[in-house]
Amino acid sequence: DIVMTQSPLSLPVTPGEPASISCRSSQSLLHTNGHNYLNWYLQKPGQSPQLLIYLGSNRASGVPDRFSGSGSGTDFTLEISRVEADDFGIYYCMQVLFVPPTFGPGTKLDIK
């Protein structure tokens, strides 16, 4: 199975400041069609995960433009330009190129 790792696992951030989360996969997620098969999710406390970014860099419907995804191959980054109160929770990356799809361990973004 593809192993997904994330860093850091805990990220204290002051509201209004930027944040960056790294995700790495054990194999390249770059498809021959040029897309990277990597999604990002946010799980707020007490809620189910919600889709933020799909195919590496595409914001899902309704996701604010302060969220951006980048990277290719095995190294990916989720950036939040200015963290807001509603952004705190656990962020997961998920590879969807191989079966089984696998998730990273999560990065907890909390208030500094």
Add this chain to the structure above:
Amino acid sequence: EVQLMESGGGLVHPGGSLRLSCAASGFSFSTYNMNWVRQSPGKGLEWLSHISYTGDYTYYADSVKGRFTISRDNAKNSLYLQMNSLSAEDTAIYYCARRHGNYGPVGGIDIWGQGTMVTVSS
């Protein structure tokens, strides 16, 4: 509103069985592939199974293959997960989840239910 609502979780003894259900509403269920994903404190998020919109093909994680069976009834807008030979390692919140997009063998996930808790304990 697009919604997925799981039910059927609870406490079950080791070796026992449980059937989870997921009721879909607010979208054309019969045109979407669906998944089951679970979340436990020890193992994080774990994808379990996928079923095509017709029910013709399915995928399973190795950890549940041969023990769990995914199925659907499009006439009832419902997804199911039959779980047999349960052990303590199956203790988790189980989510019903809708496939997102046409990329990848099972695609991404865009809609998740609220989850149903399954506890396997004697």
